[in-house]
Amino acid sequence: MFVLSKNVGKACRHLASQSKEPLSLLQEALEHFDYALGVINQCSLRDVLGGYKALxxxxxxxxxxxxxxxxxxEGIQAREEESEQVETTKRLVECTTCCGNSEEMVLDENDGCYYCQTCYEEYYAAERGTKEEVVSELRIERKESWKEAGASGDNREYEEGEKNAIDEEGEKEDAPAGVEPSLDEPKDQEEAQERLRHSRVELGSLADFLAGAESPPFATQARILSHEW
Known part of the structure; x- marks a missing residue:
């Protein structure tokens, strides 16, 4: 009976490791192991265990x-109790936005508050839409400035702006889902292009002045007199 109970207990434990609901099988395994050890105690075999190595x-x-x-x-029971507490908390707490608790609550890790599924999804959908609108407006403004530069005769800047817009669209398509393109780099690039454009205008005015043409703008004259050139 000892050997039979031991083998049945091991089989139940093995089946529990492959089952989605292992608690009942583990309970059965525990009962068989207890029975096997009870046989040893009832037969007073513990006193002679030292003389029988196999036993x-x-x-x-x-x-x-x-x-x-x-x-x-114990581990399974602890996890089940924790899961039940979480579900109870979700049922008892109210949504931070609408103060309702008729739906399943979702814990927002960004602020530590609970929201119903509807409010949670609506908030993040609106937030994503706002970010996309801001990025789209900035792109339109940059493209308009590039077009104006092209219309005023600065073709090189216009071509660079168009090329940057194409590259930016390609980076947007290649970017992973959920990752917004950075707005700092286009802004810095636009400022650098603006400085380059002003420098070219001033250099052209200086060249005309040195060649005997009409006087350059006042800002250029001031820079010449201050020995910056």
Whole structure:
């Protein structure tokens, strides 16, 4: 009976490791291990375990298997209790936005508050839409400035602006989902292009002045007199 109970207990523990609901199988394994150890105690075999190495090893294996089963059951029960507490909390708390609790609550890790599924999805959908609108407006403004520069005769800047717009669209398509393109780099690039354009205008005015043409703008004259050139 000892050997039979031990083997049945091991089989139940093995099946529990492959089951989606292992608690009942672990409970059955624990009962069989307890029965096997009860046979040893009832037959007063513990006093003679030292003289029978095979029996001693078998008893020790059963005791170790029983300890593992107990730890597994405690872990599963603790997780189930924690899950029940979370579900109870979700049912009791109110939505931070609409103060309702008729739907399943979602914990927003960004602010630590609970929201109903509807409010949670609506908020983040609106937030994504706002970001996309801001980015789209900035792109339109930059393209308009590039077109104006092209109409005023600065073809090189216009061509560079068009090329940057094409490259930016390509980066947007290649970017991973959920990653917004950075607005700092286009802004810095636009400022650099603006400085370059002013420098070219001033250099052209200086060249005309040195060639005997009409006087350059006042700002250029001031820079010449201050020995910046």
């Amino acid at each position: 001693y090893c078998s008893v020790r294996r059963v005791e170790m298997e029983r300890e593992r089963v107990v730890k597994q059951m």
